Amino acid sequence: MGYRVAVVGATGNVGREMLAILAEREFPMDEVAAVASSRSIGMELEVGDSGKMVKCKSLEHFDFTGWDIALFAAGSGPTKEYAPKAAAAGCVVIDNSSLYRMDPDVPLIVPEVNPDAIDGYKKRNIIANPNxxxxxxxxxxxxxxxxxxxxxxxxxxxxxxxxxxxxGMDELFEQSRAIFVGDRVEPRKFTKQIAFNVIPHIDEFMDDGSTKEEWKMMVETKKILDPKIKMNATCVRVPVFVGHSEAVNIEFENEITAKQAQDILREAPGIMLVDKREDGGYVTPTEAAGDSATYISRVREDPTVENGITLWCVSDNLRKGAALNAVQIAELLGRRHLQKG
Incomplete structure (x- = not known):
C-alpha cells in the first residue's frame, strides 16, 4: 500500500524534477497528481522514465482531502495561499519556497543532517526544504x-x-546566442548580462549590504546545524545551466587535519569525495548535473587560522538543492510517521 502524492508546481523545473525523482527512487505511491496554475490544465507530464503520463490539475480547484503528501514547488505566493489549506485537509506539505523556513513551528530539514527535527512537523503539518x-x-x-x-x-x-x-536558463541561452551572432544583449531576468559574465547579486539587497540569498544561507545553516556557528556568505550567479558550486572556508574549535577531513567526508552520507591533487582531480558543476551526490574536492588546510579547512563543494541544485531533498524528506516522513500497510 502506497501514498497519494501531489506535486504542486509540477510544470516548473523543480516540479518536473520531483516527478522524475519520485519514479527514479521508486517512492511507494498509489497515485500521483500533477498540480499547477490554471493555464497548465490538461498538460501531460511524464512521471520520470516510467512511461506513465499524468494530466495537470488546477491548484485553484484541487482538493487535498485524502492526499498524504504534497510537494510544493510553486513559489512563495501560491504556497502562502494553498499550503495551509492542504495542511488543514490532513495532507503533509513539504515546501520548497522560502516562506516557512524560519518559522519556529516548521522544521527545516536536510535528512542527512537533522532527521530528528522532522518530528515537529505536526505543529503546522508543514515541513520546509532549505535554500x-x-x-x-x-x-x-x-x-x-x-x-x-x-x-x-x-x-x-x-x-x-x-x-x-x-x-534564467532561457536568458543565458538567448544571450549566448546573441553574442555569437553580434546581436544586442538585453538583460531581463537578471540585473546585468549573464552570458560570459558573473553577477555578485542574488535576490534583494538588505540594509546591511548583504543580499537575501546570503542572509538565507546564514540563518538556515544556523537553524539546521547549530545556532552558534558564525557565518558569512557571498552569493554569485554564474553562466552555468545546472549545478551550484561553493568555495568554503571553515574554522574549527578543535584540531582537524586535511587527511582527517577527507576520511570523514569519504564516509559521510550523501557525499562523494573526489579529491585528487592533479589536473582534473576535482568535480565541476557540469559533471554533477543529473547526479544526487554532493561532491567534495580540493580539501586542504588553511594556514591563516588555527584549525582551518578549505574545500570545494558542488551539487545539482535542482536535485539535492530542491527536488531530491524534498523526496528524501517524504521518505523520512514515511519511515517515521506515515507508515502504510
Missing part, C-alpha cells in the same frame, strides 16, 4: 562539525541560472 545553496553546504559541514565543532564559515557561491527558474 538550494544551503542544502549542499550543510551536507558537507555536518560530519566535520560532529568531529571538530565548527566556529566560523566563510562561503562564496557560484550559482547556476537554473536557480532562477526556466526564465
Amino acid at each position: 538550494c545553496s544551503t542544502a549542499q553546504l550543510v551536507v558537507a559541514l555536518k560530519p566535520l562539525h560532529d568531529f571538530a565543532k565548527i566556529k566560523r564559515v566563510i562561503v562564496s557561491t557560484y550559482q547556476s541560472v537554473s536557480g532562477a527558474g526556466k526564465e
Whole structure:
C-alpha cells in the first residue's frame, strides 16, 4: 500500500524534477497528481522514465482531502495561499519556497543532517526544504562539525541560472546566442548580462549590504546545524545551466587535519569525495548535473587560522538543492510517521 502524492508546481523545473525523482527512487505511491496554475490544465507530464503520463490539475480547484503528501514547488505566493489549506485537509506539505523556513513551528530539514527535527512537523503539518545553496553546504559541514565543532564559515557561491527558474536558463541561452551572432544583449531576468559574465547579486539587497540569498544561507545553516556557528556568505550567479558550486572556508574549535577531513567526508552520507591533487582531480558543476551526490574536492588546510579547512563543494541544485531533498524528506516522513500497510 502506497501514498497519494501531489506535486504542486509540477510544470516548473523543480516540479518536473520531483516527478522524475519520485519514479527514479521508486517512492511507494498509489497515485500521483500533477498540480499547477490554471493555464497548465490538461498538460501531460511524464512521471520520470516510467512511461506513465499524468494530466495537470488546477491548484485553484484541487482538493487535498485524502492526499498524504504534497510537494510544493510553486513559489512563495501560491504556497502562502494553498499550503495551509492542504495542511488543514490532513495532507503533509513539504515546501520548497522560502516562506516557512524560519518559522519556529516548521522544521527545516536536510535528512542527512537533522532527521530528528522532522518530528515537529505536526505543529503546522508543514515541513520546509532549505535554500538550494544551503542544502549542499550543510551536507558537507555536518560530519566535520560532529568531529571538530565548527566556529566560523566563510562561503562564496557560484550559482547556476537554473536557480532562477526556466526564465534564467532561457536568458543565458538567448544571450549566448546573441553574442555569437553580434546581436544586442538585453538583460531581463537578471540585473546585468549573464552570458560570459558573473553577477555578485542574488535576490534583494538588505540594509546591511548583504543580499537575501546570503542572509538565507546564514540563518538556515544556523537553524539546521547549530545556532552558534558564525557565518558569512557571498552569493554569485554564474553562466552555468545546472549545478551550484561553493568555495568554503571553515574554522574549527578543535584540531582537524586535511587527511582527517577527507576520511570523514569519504564516509559521510550523501557525499562523494573526489579529491585528487592533479589536473582534473576535482568535480565541476557540469559533471554533477543529473547526479544526487554532493561532491567534495580540493580539501586542504588553511594556514591563516588555527584549525582551518578549505574545500570545494558542488551539487545539482535542482536535485539535492530542491527536488531530491524534498523526496528524501517524504521518505523520512514515511519511515517515521506515515507508515502504510
